[in-house]
Amino acid sequence: MSLTPQRSRAGRFAALAAVASLALVGCTTTAGESTGEDAGPIAKEDIVLVASVINTTNPYFIANIEGAEALAEELDLPLEIVDSEGSSQTEISKIQAILAQGKKVVMFVNTVASSDTPTIVDAVKRAGGYVSIWWNKPDEFEPWDQGDNFVAFQKHPGIESGRCNAQAIGDALGGKGNVVMFPGVADSTTSQTRVVGFKAEMEENYPDIKILEEQPSNWDPVLANQNARDLIAKYGDEIDGVWSADDGMQLGALQAFEDAGLLEQVKFASDGLYPDTVKLMQEGYGDDAIVGETFHRGYMASAIGLYTAYLAATGEIDPSELPKEKRTSFFDIKCVTPDTLDEYAQYDEPGAPAAFVKQLIENGPWDTEPATLVGGGGPEVLD
Secondary structure, eight states: OOSSTTSOHHHHHHHHHHHHTTOOOOOOSTTSSOOGGGGOOOOGGGEEEEEEESOSSSHHHHHHHHHHHHHHHHHTOOEEEEEOTTOHHHHHHHHHHHHHTTOEEEEEEEOSSGGGHHHHHHHHHHTTOEEEEESOOOTTOOGGGTOTTEEEEEEOOHHHHHHHHHHHHHHHTTTOEEEEEEOOOSSOHHHHHHHHHHHHHHHHHOTTEEEEEEOOOTTOHHHHHHHHHHHHHHHGGGOOEEEESSHHHHHHHHHHHHHTTOGGGOEEEEEEOOHHHHHHHHHTHHHHOEEEEEEOOHHHHHHHHHHHHHHHHTTSSOGGGSOGGGTEEEEOOEEEOTTTGGGGGGGGSTTHHHHHHHHHHHHOTTEETTEEEEEESSOOOOO
8 A cells, every 4th residue: 555545656755855855843112122021912903923833844834824824814913924944043034034024923933943942032022022932942941931922832742742652552562572763853852752751651561662773853754764764774674663753754754664565564653643644544554554643733733822922912811920831831632543533533624723713712722622731830751
């Protein structure tokens, strides 16, 4: 069975290459520098929403854009998209260019790297804007230490994601075998916590499963494909399981194992449950090769992030009065197997982002299913 049956292998890999080429994961006062927190609430008519994503081809980041568009339409506000093109430098320069125009910015940023966060927050604060950061920041850089303009840091727990995937692979292998791992970007707390969770679950509950090797693949399906080819050349049919930190890299790895004729002997798990992955699981691709996923959606992340920042900008919430778990926040993540896959189909139906946004505005950023607040208040740690 082919990874994408409608396409030729060459066409399929051309599409992968197109994704991977991008998927590598000013002041407003007369004094020349905004007072930020002291400026008071921003009038709605003065606000522009900004969503900054790592690239505009990866399915997750496309969904980020869809969520931002749905919220902008519901709130009747203008929206600008920042395509970081997989580059921290591009990300920061484009954000700074928007801020230099003197706009009253309410921003969601899916950072390229954790180390980008302080620079972005400082720029937004100086411009009197409000920002929520998703997924990556330095552990010690907390919103409550930076003032109200850094409204929130938000994510789905990486440790739980890694544990879910490890359990799926461990059970599928009957508790015995060898696995290889494909983390994302090295400077990514998201990837780091997923790795920690995966390894902890294996060590605690599947001691007879050996991790042969891990190859960081930068959220890049083509790099993951090449790394998978290298590991296949090194270990061959010793590999029983493959873990990837996200579905983009998993798609590249799947292709490598299919090309090597090993696909039906190996079990896979990853994070994201992208629509392409849903289809493969529904088809039973590779003798049910994909045994576990963790579910979340990019449109939910961007809508939650933007709406939280919007509430702060308009004075509907006071960030300084929020409990810490509403400023460094972990939102629910679901463990999904082929048996429970159908429960999540509704979130990929036409109009799903708009429907989620309506519920978000009704229920608030911490109480909207299926992405409800489940913890936070500081860096992730092993239980």
